[in-house]
């Protein structure tokens with residue numbers, strides 16, 4: 001089934017999302033889409049609910065986004081779920097986020113397997129609670145042979161920490177300083193071997209990168225939507241991809257550079 005057919009198969013006919021899907025140029029898809037899932041707290045506040053209800057509602061957006069991205073034929077999807085700085089939040093909020101993550105992994109593992117999705121974690125996973133690590137390890141191991149979309153979850157992740165970790169690994173590897181260049185260094189990052197994000201989406205209108213994929217977003221196209229994460233659905237991902245396809249990428253030159261098809 002072509003990606004367009006696969007996408008259309010998931011949309012009830014006559015639904016407005018169908019027209020949007022038909023506008024997508026499948027020859028010019030971003031190879032890697034990275035998302036800063038933001039606005040859960042505000043979503044809850046608007047409804048006079050506790051912040052954690054926003055996180056709970058955000059799970060539906062994760063489910064929808066993962067499935068839509070896989071159907072579209074995106075090679076890599078990276079979702080920012082918990083930053084190193086998020087430990088500053090109240091302990092009860094942190095533990096609810098971890099609990100929700102665990103539940104998500106349990107309930108969605110079968111969907112990941114059915115959709116041939118490979119699951120990975122980027123971040124300092126070893127600092128997470130042992131039960132969370134076990135759950136993550138299970139999802140990683142069970143999906144390791146999948147050949148479809150690569151789904152990275154950024155957990156206990158910081159962009160600067162990643163660069164420091166990469167520098168440490170480079171030193172430990174014994175690479176000679178004169179042999180270290182950008183390509184070699186990228187091979188020590190958590191995302192080694194993956195294409196850089198072409199499209200960086202942030203929900204809830206904030207115009208900042210919040211320590212996300214600092215090395216990898218050097219030339220990413222940035223798309224900020226006012227939509228709060230719990231409200232983000234298939235349609236919003238289509239809109240972001242369509243906006244991306246209208247951009248002119250130059251990489252410092254004077255002429256637009258065409259998208260590399262099948263960059264991975």
Ligand code: IPE
Nearest residue numbers: 037038039040041042081082
């Ligand atoms: C994003 O929503 C979820 C995480 C950071 C885990 P927030 O919790 O940051 O929601 P706002 O920004 O307070 O609305």
Ligand code: IPE
Nearest residue numbers: 036037038080081082083210
């Ligand atoms: C970024 O959102 C982190 C995640 C989405 C996991 P934050 O809500 O933590 O970012 P700031 O604090 O507004 O910059």
Ligand code: MG
Nearest residue numbers: 038039040041
């Ligand atoms: Mg936030």
